[in-house]
Amino acid sequence: MGIQIGNVHLDDPVILAPMSGVTDKPFRRLVRRLGAGLVVSEMIASEASVRQARQAMRSRKLTEDYAGEHEVAVQLAGCDPEVMAEAARLHRDRGAAIVDINFGCPVKKVVNKYAGSALMREEGLAARILETVVRAVDPLPVTLKMRLGWDAANRNAPRMARIADESGIRLLTVHGRTRDQLYGGEADWSAVGEVKAATRLPVIVNGDIESAEDVRGALDQSRADGVMIGRGACGRPWRLGQVMALLRHGKMGAEPTLDDQRDIALEHYDALLSYYGKERGIRIARKHLGWYAAGRPNAAAFRQAINAESDPKRVKAMLCDVFTVPACAQAAE
Structure with a gap:
């Protein structure tokens, strides 16, 4: 079930979701040690990242890199293509293996800045962001995380998937909710299958995946190439390793004593x-x-x-x- 993301190969496509205030370096390293195909950083605001890097250069203060973290994806949010491209280059130079673009965050303070899931409503700007970032860091792979759309009347994820493919994106992760659902209701894994059918790109399904039954259901309904787990790993950093065992051997890994x-x-x-x-x-x-x-x-x-x-x-x-x-x-x- 392995997938290729540019020059990064995942034997087991079980990915730790980016979670603000959770997926910092200590948590990523722990999850990676306990078993995960790939870990993703907390969402990083591109503008703030660039500003901090410029300040660090003036003060000659070293900024943190990703040394010691094997194949970490860094997720960026923003709405200015050139600023996002500069941020992508900064994190590439610090050792990121993948740059992930956020079109999925539903939080009001992000959306109000026309970033995150607000970009699901701005397909032209979304395409410019994707194309600009891809050009900026090529051949480093760029991936995209998004939702099904803005609301029930505007579920444009299949169309956004085609835009992403044409822009040079290497992999899509789709959270099975629209922006207006926030984290309520249930993730619609079958709707992720519509995205999978619309693109040649590898697709990862995300949303409400915690148990073995969830993993099987999400993959069966979406026909996705892998799973992304977020809240299911909170307090259970071993959960991704258990899911990797499920995909390899058909049985969930044992619960730690x-x-x-x-x-x-x-x-x-x-x-x-x-x-x-x-x-x-x-x-x-x-x-x-x-x-x-x-x-x-x-x-x-x-x-x-x-x-x-x-x-x-x-x-x-x-x-x-x-x-x-x-x-x-x-x-x-």
Whole structure:
């Protein structure tokens, strides 16, 4: 079931979705280690990215690159073709293996700037953005993530797929909702199949994919070439590895033991504090630890307690307690 994206080959097309505030470097590296065909960065605003890079050049301050991250895709949002092209070149030079363009974000503050899913209504501008970015970073592959359309009356994803193909895009990811649905209702995987039928490009299906049944249903209904998983990986960074096992062997990979889940959560916590620094890392980690604890006894009390705690040792001790593993006492030391 492997697919080719320019010079990047995915043996197992199971992709981590870009999620703002979630798919930072610590999370991407963890998901990659636990099994994923490809990981995608948080959505990056092209204009802000270019501005920060120019400031860094003036101050001679080094900017972060993607060293140590094998085949990461960087997702860019914006509405100015030349600015997006410059941002794409910057991230190519920092080591991105793929540049992904966002035509899917439904958030109001993005849409109001005529970016994200607003571009589903601006096919001419959308084509100029795609063509300009592709030319700017060729031969680096450029991909596109989009929705079914703006609303139920304007489901133009099949037409946008043809525009993308003509513009030199190498792969499409389609979230099975329109912009006006936001994240409500259910993803329409069969409508993704209409996009697949309209293009020669590889198509990835996205939206509401968490369980083995979801994976099978999404692929059967869409006839897509792979799956993208977002919220299903929150608190379960091993989920993509399980899905890869499903595609390879026909059976979902085993759920980690409680000991392993605890150790993964502790590893993630330490990585966040190391990456962001203690004070900021503690705050950012709270949502992740809440997701790890979901479904465990006393999960609500645990979330409330860690939101008020600023000592990493005590947080780690509480995390161990929520998994009720006696050996955890050592992990908090």
